[in-house]
Amino acid sequence: MDRQRARRSVDLYIDGWREGDKARILDALEERCVVIESYGPIYRGRPRVEQWVDAWFGEGNRVDRWEITSFLMAGDAAAFEWRFACTWRGKPVEFEGASIAHFQDGKISRLREYCTTAPLYEWEGAWRS
Numbered sequence: 001m002d003r004q005r006a007r008r009s010v011d012l013y014i015d016g017w018r019e020g021d022k023a024r025i026l027d028a029l030e031e032r033c034v035v036i037e038s039y040g041p042i043y044r045g046r047p048r049v050e051q052w053v054d055a056w057f058g059e060g061n062r063v064d065r066w067e068i069t070s071f072l073m074a075g076d077a078a079a080f081e082w083r084f085a086c087t088w089r090g091k092p093v094e095f096e097g098a099s100i101a102h103f104q105d106g107k108i109s110r111l112r113e114y115c116t117t118a119p120l121y122e123w124e125g126a127w128r129s
Helices: 003-019 022-027 046-058
Strands: 029-036 042-044 062-074 077-088 091-104 107-115
Touching (some): 003 022, 003 077, 003 091, 003 107
Parallel strands (some): 029 107
Antiparallel strands (some): 029 042, 091 107
């Protein structure tokens, strides 16, 4: 898969979340896709992803920002870093993370997300000898 086509699929998926557009989210995914969220849930197949999307937006949640900061491609897989912000259950949430995506027939067939678990900071301390 070429880099531009892969990036378009990833952008379609992320844009769908940012815009609250379930059709765009699902259109980016291969029918038998697997999506693994950073905190553990696994969704197998577009029908299950659709249920998740309906439930997530149905609770009044929204994606406020999802920005890709780097994108790497190797074979049929891509890795990309991102910054994410949403309103979840009425509260603002922000974190950084990375995803690994695999592609089949121009669509995402597997997506695994990872996120930071604490704020990032510059280490300026001393190591013990």
